[in-house]
Amino acid sequence: MAQKRARHALSRRHLLQAAAGLCAGSCLMTSRAAYAATLLDFDELYGTVGVLGLTFSDKVKALNGHEVAMRGFMAPPLKAEADFFVLTEIPMSLCPFCSSDADWPDNIVVIRLNRAQTFEQANALIEVEGTLEVGSWTDPATGFVSLLRIVGASFRAA
Amino acid sequence: MRSLLVALAATTCLVSVANAATVYPLDRATILAGSPFDLKVEFDTVVAPADVTVTINGEPAEKVLGKSVEFVEKEEGADASAVLVRAVRIASPGSYTVEAKAGAETRTVVWDVYATPATPKAKNVIFFLGDGLSVAHRTGARLMSKGMHEGKADGRLNMDDIPPAAFIGTSATNAIATDSANTMSAYMTGHKTAVNAIGVYADRTKDPFDDPRVENIAEALRRTTKKSIGIVAKSEVEDATPAAVVAHTRLRARKAEIVGDLFDIKPEVLLGGGSAYFLPKATPGSKRKDEKDYVQMFRDAGYTLATSKDELATAAGTNSGKILGLFHTGNMDAELDRQFLKKGTVSKFPNQPGLVDMTKVAIDELAKNPEGFFLMVEGSSIDKMSHPMDWDRALVDTIEFDQAIGIAVDFAKTHPDTLIVVTGDHTHGVSIIGTVDDDKPGTEMREKVGTYADAGFPNYEDKDGDGYPDRIDVSRRLMLFSNNFPDYYETFRPKLDGPFEPAVKNEKGEYVANEQYKDVPGAVLRIGNIPRDGDTAVHAVDDVVLQVTGPGGDGFRGYMEQSDVYRALVDAMALAPKQN
Numbered sequence: 001m002a003q004k005r006a007r008h009a010l011s012r013r014h015l016l017q018a019a020a021g022l023c024a025g026s027c028l029m030t031s032r033a034a035y036a037a038t039l040l041d042f043d044e045l046y047g048t049v050g051v052l053g054l055t056f057s058d059k060v061k062a063l064n065g066h067e068v069a070m071r072g073f074m075a076p077p078l079k080a081e082a083d084f085f086v087l088t089e090i091p092m093s094l095c096p097f098c099s100s101d102a103d104w105p106d107n108i109v110v111i112r113l114n115r116a117q118t119f120e121q122a123n124a125l126i127e128v129e130g131t132l133e134v135g136s137w138t139d140p141a142t143g144f145v146s147l148l149r150i151v152g153a154s155f156r157a158a
Numbered sequence: 159m160r161s162l163l164v165a166l167a168a169t170t171c172l173v174s175v176a177n178a179a180t181v182y183p184l185d186r187a188t189i190l191a192g193s194p195f196d197l198k199v200e201f202d203t204v205v206a207p208a209d210v211t212v213t214i215n216g217e218p219a220e221k222v223l224g225k226s227v228e229f230v231e232k233e234e235g236a237d238a239s240a241v242l243v244r245a246v247r248i249a250s251p252g253s254y255t256v257e258a259k260a261g262a263e264t265r266t267v268v269w270d271v272y273a274t275p276a277t278p279k280a281k282n283v284i285f286f287l288g289d290g291l292s293v294a295h296r297t298g299a300r301l302m303s304k305g306m307h308e309g310k311a312d313g314r315l316n317m318d319d320i321p322p323a324a325f326i327g328t329s330a331t332n333a334i335a336t337d338s339a340n341t342m343s344a345y346m347t348g349h350k351t352a353v354n355a356i357g358v359y360a361d362r363t364k365d366p367f368d369d370p371r372v373e374n375i376a377e378a379l380r381r382t383t384k385k386s387i388g389i390v391a392k393s394e395v396e397d398a399t400p401a402a403v404v405a406h407t408r409l410r411a412r413k414a415e416i417v418g419d420l421f422d423i424k425p426e427v428l429l430g431g432g433s434a435y436f437l438p439k440a441t442p443g444s445k446r447k448d449e450k451d452y453v454q455m456f457r458d459a460g461y462t463l464a465t466s467k468d469e470l471a472t473a474a475g476t477n478s479g480k481i482l483g484l485f486h487t488g489n490m491d492a493e494l495d496r497q498f499l500k501k502g503t504v505s506k507f508p509n510q511p512g513l514v515d516m517t518k519v520a521i522d523e524l525a526k527n528p529e530g531f532f533l534m535v536e537g538s539s540i541d542k543m544s545h546p547m548d549w550d551r552a553l554v555d556t557i558e559f560d561q562a563i564g565i566a567v568d569f570a571k572t573h574p575d576t577l578i579v580v581t582g583d584h585t586h587g588v589s590i591i592g593t594v595d596d597d598k599p600g601t602e603m604r605e606k607v608g609t610y611a612d613a614g615f616p617n618y619e620d621k622d623g624d625g626y627p628d629r630i631d632v633s634r635r636l637m638l639f640s641n642n643f644p645d646y647y648e649t650f651r652p653k654l655d656g657p658f659e660p661a662v663k664n665e666k667g668e669y670v671a672n673e674q675y676k677d678v679p680g681a682v683l684r685i686g687n688i689p690r691d692g693d694t695a696v697h698a699v700d701d702v703v704l705q706v707t708g709p710g711g712d713g714f715r716g717y718m719e720q721s722d723v724y725r726a727l728v729d730a731m732a733l734a735p736k737q738n
Contacts, residue, residue, distance in 0.1 A: 046442070049506040051433045051465035051484050052453060053441035073662075091662040091672055124673070136440050138447070147442045 037067030037129050042089040042107045045148065056134060060148070064134040068150060070109060071127050071158050074119060083116040084139070087128055087150070110146040111153045127158040178202035179258050179265035182359040182370040184331060188348050188725060191273040191734040193378055194245040195349075196370035197223070197256075200362055204232060205239045205260035212241060213257045219243070222254075235364050244371070251736070272725060278732035279710040280577035281530035284521070284566045285727070287345070288559050289338055289399055290541030290552075291582030293703065294589050298549070298636055299556035301590075303625050306615050315557075316564040317580055317705060323714040325701040326723065328584045332360070334699050338541065339410040341583040341720050342402035346375045346534075348724030356398065356416075357406035366408035367415065375727065376404045376423045379532055382733045386531040387425040388520040392490045392513055392555075393538035394432025395420065399583065403534050414446050421452060424459060426479060427523050427533075429470070429516040431486035443487050456482045466509035474519045481523060485510045492539040492657065494554040494630065501656040513537060517562040521569050530575070532731070535562055544586040545694035547646070548658040549638040550630045552588075557626055570708055577708035577730050581723070587641035587698040594650050595634040603650040603680035607637055640695040644686040647675035661686075661693050669693045 040063065047057040075086040089107040111128050130153025138145050180200045189195060197219065199212060207229045212219040220226055223246040230240045239260070248254065251273040257266045288295070296317065304313030330340040332352040343349070343356045349372045352360035358369035379385050391400040396416040405419035413435045420428060436452040437444035457463055464470040464483040473481045486507050495502035496510055504510070511519075517535050524531035537559030543551035563580060570576040592613030598606040608614060617634045618627035630652045637650070646660035661669035668690035675681050688696060704723065706714045710730025714723070728734065 049443070049487075051487060051507070053437050054443040054487075056442060090656075091659060091674060143447065145439055145445075145447055 037069045038063060040068045040070050040132070042070070042072065042109075045107070045109070056148075060132070060134060063132045066132060067129065068132045069127055069129045070150065071125055072109075073124075074126060074155075075108065081116055081118045083113045085111050085113075085119065087111050087126075110144070110149040111155070112149055112151040114152045114154060125158040126155045128153050128155040130154065178263045179260070180362075181256055181258055181265050181267045182361065183267075183269060183349060183372065184359065185267035187267070187269045188721060189248065189269055189271045190348060190373065190378065190725075190728055191251045191271050192247050192249050193373040193381075193734070194247050195372045196242065196244045197227075197246055198243075198359070198361060198370040199241045199258040199265070200233070200236075201239045201258075201260050201263050203238055203263065205263065207231070210239075210241060210260045211258075214254055216255075216257075219256070222248070233363055236362055242370075251734075272734070273736040274729045274732045274734045276732065276735040278730065280708060280730040281575040282525070282532075282573060283577045283579070283710075283727060283731060284533045284535065284569075285345075286535050286537070286559070286563055286566070286578070286580040287342065287399055288537040288540050288556065288580070288582045289393075290544050290584060290586050290697065291537065291556070291559070291702070292544075292585040292588055292698070292700070294586075294638060295540055295544075295552060295556045296703075298553040298590055298638060299560060301616060301636060302553050302618050302627050302630075303557045303560075303620065305618065305620070315560045316567055317560050320563070320567070320578065320580055320705040320707045321711075322703050323706045323711065324704040324716055324718045324723075326581060326704050327717065327719050328702055329699065329719075335697060336584050336699075337398065337410075337697065338583050339398035339402060342399045343374075344719070344721040345581075345583070345723050345727075346402045347372045348721050348728070350719065350721045352408075354410050355408050356402045356410055357404075358408055360408050366412055367406070369406075369408045371406045374402070374404060374406075375532065375724070376425065378728065378733050379731075380423065383731070384527070384529040385731075386427070386524045386527040386529075387423065388427035388524045388531060388533035389420075389425045389429070390427070390513070390516045390520050390533065391430040391536040391538050392492075393430060393536065393542065394435070394486075394489055395428055395430035395484070396432050396435050397489070397538065399536045399538065400430060400534065414448070417452050421455060421459075424480070426527075426531075427481050427483075427520045429464075429481070429483035429485075429511075429520060430538075431484065431488055431490040433465075433484035434487040436484060453482075453484070467511040467515060468509060470511050470515060470519055474522060479523070479526065481519070483511070483516065483519075489538065489542060492543050492548075492551040492555050493558040493626075494551045495657070497626070498554075498630075499654060501654070513558050513562045514565060517565045521565060525569070525573065530731075535566075537562070540582075541586070543657065544588060544640075545696075546658045546660050547640050547643065547695050548653055549588070549636070550652040551657060553636070553638075554626060554630070561625060567707075575709060577706070577710045577727075579704065579706050579714070579723075579727070581704040582702040583720070585698040585700040585702055586695060587700075588638055588695075589641070590636055590638050592637050593634050594637045597633055601680060603648075603682070606650065608634075613637075641698075642688050643684060643695050644669045644688060644690070644692050645671040646684055646686070647671050647673075647678065647681040648684050649675055649678040649681045651678065651680075660695075663693070667691065 046054045048055045072087040073091045075088045087109045130150040133149040182198045214222040227243045248271045254269045328336045328341045330336045337353045361369045396413040398410045401416045404423040405416045417435045434445040438449040438451045439446045461480040461482040462473040462478040464473040491502040539555040592609045644661040713726030
């Protein structure tokens with residue numbers, strides 16, 4: 001984890017330098033947007049989607065282990081304060097009798113925060129930043145299996 | 159006075175203790191003769207094994223059932239004892255009084271064990287289950303599909319020509335209200351159960367797989383006949399309704415295990431969504447927590463696999479006799495999205511077959527069996543679109559469901575030994591109250607709602623004659639409302655961008671109106687009338703209409719509990735012929 005943090009910090013610094021360089025020219029972007037992590041859209045997650053499974057897109061594979069930013073909605077969290085939640089493309093509600101709580105759509109990404117925190121109104125667009133992690137991982141506390149995560153993440157209103 | 163109070167307390171106490179134990183199957187259970195079921199007695203306290211007696215019609219249960227009874231001194235999670243005996247059968251029809259005793263605790267229940275006529279009336283049974291199918295859905299589908307002028311419908315649905323035979327009560331063992339799992343389980347086993355339970359009585363232990371089991375129709379068919387079995391649904395095939403044909407679990411959400419039950423029964427035709435639970439967990443898109451590859455297992459068991467409409471057509475032409483058709487990782491799209499708007503998840507799964515395609519393939523395939531077949535067809539999205547109050551999608555799916563019924567009605571014309579049952583599993587609190595007319599003056603949408611004489615007639619058109627309206631966003635359209643709802647924005651308009659999501663959860667765990675619809679012109683906030691932990695409109699407790707045509711149809715009459723429907727089904731197929 002410590003190693004990951006260090007790498008994270010380093011890549012961030014590089015990005016900052018790059019951004020500074022870019023902004024030396026005429027730079028209309030805000031400074032935040034300039035050094036933001038690579039923006040990843042929900043429709044860029046999978047290369048192919050099929051009944052027999054999905055494949056990750058080349059962009060997702062290339063960004064594995066790198067800083068990304070994603071915009072979406074916070075799915076109803078399991079509890080008021082936690083260190084993870086699920087980011088969804090559209091605001092999500094879950095109907096207890098038309099689908100079970102084991103059900104999540106394909107357009108989701110698990111977010112693991114850098115610290116536990118109390119969740120805010122989920123009815124609004126948020127932007128999440130953190131390190132993209134690709135591959136099957138089972139959360140030991142909840143048993144939740146995820147294939148795509150943003151770890152060490154933070155979020156803010158978009 | 160004081161002694162009277164003491165005496166009263168003692169009496170009250172005795173009364174409550176005397177009724178303490180619970181016996182499964184519950185009082186007034188109806189049991190198909192010869193079908194296996196689990197007998198369980200849950201005592202309220204820890205009791206001594208020497209004090210326990212369980213008798214059936216006055217004789218020791220062991221003797222009547224031919225199996226020894228297991229005593230559990232302390233059940234997991236309960237400071238109380240139980241007795242259990244699994245997979246027992248009662249061959250002779252009749253009334254059975256079961257008495258369980260342990261010290262002061264006693265409980266007496268009566269079971270009705272029934273046989274069927276000696277000879278079947280129907281060779282084939284097709285059971286159509288419109289999930290959530292309410293009277294308003296039928297009325298709306300007819301108005302939308304056929305139109306009306308001068309007060310008379312301009313055409314008839316297929317279901318309009320199947321005689322209504324019974325009103326069905328759908329309550330659960332633990333509530334007047336119900337869900338799809340409990341009700342379909344009652345239809346498919348003859349035993350009522352609790353909300354969320356399938357093929358079991360819901361006991362007090364936590365394990366969702368140890369509850370007392372009852373036999374379901376697929377098992378009864380495998381045990382007593384050589385008929386083929388088919389399951390067709392637009393939902394995930396392991397969702398509650400299709401699951402109840404084959405599965406046993408206290409929790410309908412245990413879909414990975416339900417796929418295991420599907421594999422154990424091996425319906426000859428299994429078509430629908432839900433492939434995510436068939437894929438090993440390492441495959442992106444999987445929802446399993448193990449590495450079992452059920453797609454491969456079904457293939458190895460001789461199934462032809464179809465994953466699209468085209469592959470289904472190809473599979474129908476093969477002679478494998480067994481088709482596994484999985485067309486979506488989750489629920490298949492509503493017909494309005496699949497055929498017309500191309501919204502929802504249609505861009506990801508663009509080649510899904512519809513319910514009509516699937517029903518046709520299933521009937522053609524199953525009819526090859528000279529012994530006959532049982533087919534269950536679920537119109538799944540009627541419910542899935544009524545929960546979020548997406549009435550246009552719910553009605554278009556009702557039209558699709560009706561067209562699938564038309565396939566079966568045509569088949570029965572050349573195969574008169576086919577019984578067709580059409581029903582729902584519960585209703586929704588939905589009614590049509592008129593129209594909404596964009597051409598009425600003003601900007602306030604409620605002023606455009608036409609009631610009574612102001613409603614006129616809707617102006618849907620079906621110029622291509624496919625039975626579906628060419629557009630749903632016509633200027634004068636049906637106005638439906640749910641009588642129950644969470645906080646939401648009522649837009650009075652069809653949701654052309656994708657299925658409606660009325661409410662989303664806030665940080666307090668309460669559902670609040672989804673602000674995505676706030677800025678739709680004319681949208682108004684409606685404050686909910688159900689608890690704030692409810693995300694969508696809920697099922698209604700109102701009776702369901704059951705319609706039937708074909709041999710054996712006279713078994714469905716008047717008011718029936720949904721568990722009584724099973725008896726009429728097994729009677730028609732003579733699954734427990736009376737011994738002479």
